[in-house]
Amino acid sequence: MKTFRRTLLAALSVAAITCSFQVAAQDFKPRIIRFGYGLNEVSNQGRATKLFAEEVEKASGGKMKVRAIGAAALGSDVQMQQALIGGAQEMMVGSTATLVGITKEMAIWDTPFLFNNAKEADVVLDGPVGQKVMDKLQEKGLVGLVYWENGFRNLTNSKRPVNKLEDMDGIKLRVMQNNVFLDSFKTLGANAVPLPFSELFTALETKTVDGQENPYNTILSSKFYEVQKYLTVTNHVYSPWIVLVSKKYWDGLSTAEQKVLLDAAKKSRDFERQDTRAEADKALADLKGKGMQVNELPAAEANRMREKLSAVNASIAANVGESLWKDVQGAVAQARAG
Ligand code: TK8
Known part of the structure; x- marks a missing residue:
């Protein structure tokens, strides 16, 4: 009986292997x-x-x-x-x-x-x-x-260091092609211009726009430090x-x-x-090494920015639907607690 079972098992496993090879060959x-x-x-x-x-x-x-x-x-x-x-x-x-x-639901992020x-x-x-x-x-x-x-986004520009909210006034800022970003930066006082990323370096170089916002990694790998002097640590959104x-x-x-x-x-x-x-x-140190002038927003100014930006939340909630908005808020609260 034992031998029979062993033989059967062996036969089955050979069959399984052969079969999976055949499936693999046909499936790709x-x-x-x-x-x-x-x-x-x-x-x-x-x-x-x-x-x-x-x-x-x-x-x-x-x-x-x-x-x-x-x-x-x-x-x-x-x-x-x-x-x-x-x-x-x-x-x-x-x-x-x-x-x-x-x-439209993607706007939640x-x-x-x-x-x-x-x-x-x-x-x-x-x-x-x-x-x-x-x-x-x-x-x-x-x-x-x-x-x-992609990462937490930070602000760069070629005009001036942004130390307070009012420093954003009139800065021509490239934003992604999306209404939330457009609204957010208009709310902060910038002159927001939607542009594809592929046109960004040239737009910065030719001063068609003064600034942009992206994670440190991208500011480094896309060499924005060559055409942007000031970097303000804002971490205003995770992309x-x-x-x-x-x-x-x-x-x-x-x-x-x-x-x-x-x-x-x-x-x-x-x-x-x-x-x-x-x-x-490591990127922030690299960017400083490349000559960028980096500043952190003072806490009080960061809070003012946060408060101003909370005005766009209602429109995001309306656009993505209250139920998704609530689901995401709930999931964030849970992640924060755990
Ligand atoms: C790259 C873009 C980029 C994004 C932007 O194609 O557009 O600023 O942060 O990463 O997707």
Whole structure:
């Protein structure tokens, strides 16, 4: 009996192995995935994209190949999103803020001072509420896989150090193409101008705009320090990036192929967050070394800014819907407590 059972088990496991090999061979078609992103290759975005590409290739036995194309060579975030929706491009990573025109719920992540730290952001973005917002993209032709960290945003400009709220007056400030950012910075007194990221360096260089806001990592990797003198530590909002797949493309993939993309996206997320945080810890010193003049807002001024910005909360809540607003506030409170 024992021998019989052993033989049976052995036979079954051989069958299982053979079967899984056959499934694997059939399940992966040779595929080339164009993956676009806005920053350059030597940025946190570029490094994590490279890791994603390697993971996909490895997990599909070399069948699925990711062509990573950075520096907005395939277009700005908004242009790439349209290409994904139309099925002309397979994948991208970009800011959630630039998706608000497609899926209004994405504006929830633009709420000023929503998260106090990265840990809260991870818990909420990776939790049920983050998934719910991500799933809203599907009806618009996009599949969200994971959120990466863009990071806490800080203000730079070429005019003057911003030591108090009034110093923002009249500064021509590039903002992402999104009404929350436009409203937020108008509320603070700046002359806010929406522009795609791909046009930002030139706009700063030619003084079409005086300033911009982005995480330290981006100010460094995009060399904004060459054209911006003043950096004010504001941490006014945490920006996620989101890894997207064209739904048209996704629906044509086998379950095994979809799994390869999702697993690799998760690996890239964990790597990207660590890498971004390590870089951010050093970036401020690097930026000072490059000649930027850095100042922290005095606490009283930071509070004035916070208070002013809370005026945009009501309009965000109205736009995304009270129930989502409450869900997110609840998830943040829970993350804060735990
Ligand atoms: C890069 C952008 C960028 C974002 C911005 O494509 O536009 O300022 O912070 O990271 O998505």
